[in-house]
Amino acid sequence: MALEALGHTAVHASSIAQAVHLLEGRKTFDAAMLDVNMGAETTADVAMVLTESGIPYVIASARAADDLPAGMVGTGHLRKPYLLDDLERALQTCRIHTVGPRD
Template sequence: MILNEENSLLKATEATGKSFLLVEDEALIRMMLADMLEELGHRVTAEAGSLAEALSLARDAAFDIAILDINLAGSVSVPAAEVIAERGIPFLFASGYSEAGLPRALGDRPMLRKPFQLKELQGAIRALLGAG
């Protein structure tokens, strides 16, 4: 793994190789997030750009962690988050909005505020996994 100056504090040996479900309606943001995860040593195994896709993947796809945008082209990702929570899979939200619209049961989930940097993503993943 090649590390650039901006993220030189990241260690290649910290890579845990987790698989991710990405739920993001903006394709460019989803691609950028996938690149960031790969740079951290992870892999994206499933991607969704709509609530319908997210629900299907939340039920059936194999992944270790999910990152969900809250607002999916006017729909909220909460139903998919609830399915993921029922499966016992850790997840976090990534949004430019506040968590005010989340149900109380999901209000304690970690949230990354867009835009975020690689180090913030790494910290959120480590905290989610209890390593940080």
């Protein structure tokens, strides 16, 4: 809801497999937001696909930036809880930068 309040179109994935499937589909994404934990798993595999695809991402987590799993180096980090203004700034910064080659 917060992303849509800022004027973005949001697509939600409820599992790691669904997130990877969305990224491998024909739809393109300007940016992504990842929570570190998704059930008993982390989203490190999703972060890797995003990086390989050149899609910048923001990590939203209760974890401190130096406590993130290896390989989860997004272009922004939001420590929960965060404000709508913080989300907007993180997304602006995220979209300016890329984390890998874009196809």
